[in-house]
Amino acid sequence: MNFPKIKQITCIGAGYVGGPTMAVIAQKCPEINVTVVDINEARIAAWNDENLENLPIYEPGLRSVIAEARGRNLFFSTDIESAIKNAQIIFISVNTPTKTYGKGKGMAADLKYIELCARQIAKVATEDKIVVEKSTLPVKTAQAIKSILDNVGNGVKFQILSNPEFLAEGTAINDLHFADRVLIGGDYLTEDGKAAMNALTEIYSHWIPKEKIIHTNVWSSELSKLTANAFLAQRVSSINSISVLCEETGADAEEVAKAIGSDSRIGDKFLKVSVGFGGSCFQKDILNLVYICRSLNLHDVADYWEHVIKMNDHQKHRFAEKIINTLYNTVSGKKITFLGWAFKKDTNDTRESAAIYVAWELLMDNAEIHVFDPKVTKSQMIKDLNYLAEQNLEFLSIKDQLLSKLVVHTDPYAAMKEAHAIAVLTEWDEFRTYDWERVYNNMIKPAFVFDGRNILNAKQLFQLGFRVFQIGKKLN
Numbered sequence: 001m002n003f004p005k006i007k008q009i010t011c012i013g014a015g016y017v018g019g020p021t022m023a024v025i026a027q028k029c030p031e032i033n034v035t036v037v038d039i040n041e042a043r044i045a046a047w048n049d050e051n052l053e054n055l056p057i058y059e060p061g062l063r064s065v066i067a068e069a070r071g072r073n074l075f076f077s078t079d080i081e082s083a084i085k086n087a088q089i090i091f092i093s094v095n096t097p098t099k100t101y102g103k104g105k106g107m108a109a110d111l112k113y114i115e116l117c118a119r120q121i122a123k124v125a126t127e128d129k130i131v132v133e134k135s136t137l138p139v140k141t142a143q144a145i146k147s148i149l150d151n152v153g154n155g156v157k158f159q160i161l162s163n164p165e166f167l168a169e170g171t172a173i174n175d176l177h178f179a180d181r182v183l184i185g186g187d188y189l190t191e192d193g194k195a196a197m198n199a200l201t202e203i204y205s206h207w208i209p210k211e212k213i214i215h216t217n218v219w220s221s222e223l224s225k226l227t228a229n230a231f232l233a234q235r236v237s238s239i240n241s242i243s244v245l246c247e248e249t250g251a252d253a254e255e256v257a258k259a260i261g262s263d264s265r266i267g268d269k270f271l272k273v274s275v276g277f278g279g280s281c282f283q284k285d286i287l288n289l290v291y292i293c294r295s296l297n298l299h300d301v302a303d304y305w306e307h308v309i310k311m312n313d314h315q316k317h318r319f320a321e322k323i324i325n326t327l328y329n330t331v332s333g334k335k336i337t338f339l340g341w342a343f344k345k346d347t348n349d350t351r352e353s354a355a356i357y358v359a360w361e362l363l364m365d366n367a368e369i370h371v372f373d374p375k376v377t378k379s380q381m382i383k384d385l386n387y388l389a390e391q392n393l394e395f396l397s398i399k400d401q402l403l404s405k406l407v408v409h410t411d412p413y414a415a416m417k418e419a420h421a422i423a424v425l426t427e428w429d430e431f432r433t434y435d436w437e438r439v440y441n442n443m444i445k446p447a448f449v450f451d452g453r454n455i456l457n458a459k460q461l462f463q464l465g466f467r468v469f470q471i472g473k474k475l476n
């Protein structure tokens with residue numbers, strides 16, 4: 001197998017991973033053409049929009065990278081076939097949500113989009129190619145891709161590499177520019193495998209120091225991605241479990257996090273207590289891990305990781321319950337204002353956001369939910385709640401009635417006016433700087449704040465007259 005010099009890279013999937021990753025590759029490798037393709041025409045149109053405000057995802061620093069590379073050597077297109085045909089390297093970066101049907105429902109990753117991509121590559125390719133799995137996938141997916149590609153019988157040879165993405169949303173561009181490591185899994189025991197790994201290494205070496213590019217076998221690479229996310233999520237669930245204890249005992253979870261985080265063996269990252277982790281990766285990857293373990297009859301291992309999610313569910317539920325209990329055991333007819341809907345700050349992504357679950361529980365108790373989020377649209381919020389309702393047949397009949405109680409605002413002060421309580425669901429910086437005295441004066445008394453991210457100045461709010469709840473602290 002002979003790989004020609006890399007002149008064209010194609011990425012299938014122009015989402016939160018594919019878009020920013022390819023933008024940075026194009027920025028750093030001006031001599032290589034990078035084409036990002038997607039079946040979603042509206043998404044591609046948005047990536048091509050003259051007005052950079054209209055890019056389909058919000059990510060700090062992304063606009064300037066796009067401004068630099070787009071039209072030079074970075075292209076967005078819906079012509080998937082040509083893009084596959086012309087490329088020496090094809091990244092697969094399509095979505096792999098948790099299955100919502102059939103075998104493995106609610107647990108396993110749905111690989112139908114990956115399989116479609118593999119079939120399309122197999123159909124179109126006329127020359128040897130390197131296929132890189134970028135989406136998070138269950139261990140052994142590369143094998144499935146390989147089996148599809150190798151069995152089309154047109155003589156084209158493929159090398160499959162696993163190159164998981166470790167960027168976090170909101171800091172994606174910085175994470176891509178200064179990656180802690182780049183992981184490349186391949187068949188390093190064969191010459192062709194090594195050549196493919198070296199070709200991909202060469203691309204990243206344009207800006208990543210060689211010693212940060214790690215080579216492993218394919219399975220180690222796939223499993224490392226799941227394990228990294230499981231470990232990170234586990235830290236959040238661990239500190240959140242301690243937050244429950246703190247609220248009962250009078251210890252302060254932030255003080256505990258600081259005290260344990262200064263042990264260099266533990267470290268201080270991912271110890272921030274919260275209303276619960278969200279995002280497209282943590283829950284999905286752990287469910288995936290659990291599903292794999294169960295399929296291998298490793299039930300004790302599966303149980304261990306499953307508890308990370310159970311703890312997270314508990315944290316979201318506890319927050320909703322705290323609001324209901326504190327508001328005299330009912331929120332029926334009460335205006336509860338959510339500050340934030342995204343799963344974390346600096347992104348418009350809402351997948352698995354704690355806000356969705358907390359909103360749902362409060363809507364079930366007949367609350368009126370008013371929301372302000374600087375980047376999330378009303379249609380997205382409705383989509384999120386609809387999706388949740390559709391997972392549970394019992395909710396379907398009451399869905400429309402509940403959704404009619406969701407009010408979305410573009411002005412935070414209007415959102416908080418005459419509210420019974422405010423709940424902070426996302427840690428957007430601007431929430432700290434609001435005129436909280438003005439907010440207090442316009443609220444129903446007693447005025448409650450439930451800070452699910454511990455970002456507000458609780459002491460100052462208390463002095464203004466608010467009753468303040470923060471995670472892992474006693475109620476002020």
Ligand code: UDX
Pocket residue numbers: 165166167168169170229232236269270271272273274275276277278279280281282343344
């Ligand atoms: C994560 C991984 O960090 C990244 O490496 C991987 O590629 C994709 O999954 P992401 O989901 O974008 O990235 O965001 P992350 O910063 O990891 O946060 C995930 C969730 O955990 C968010 O809801 C965040 O608010 C929450 N979190 C994070 C906490 O509640 N406390 C913390 O200390 C850290």
Ligand code: ADP
Pocket residue numbers: 012013014015016017018037038039040043080093094095096113116117135280
């Ligand atoms: P991620 O966070 O993993 O990037 P997203 O959902 O943001 O996930 O993006 C995945 C993208 O992949 C979507 O824009 C979707 O339209 C695209 N996609 C899915 N299947 C295909 C396919 N067969 N061909 C091209 N694009 C696809």
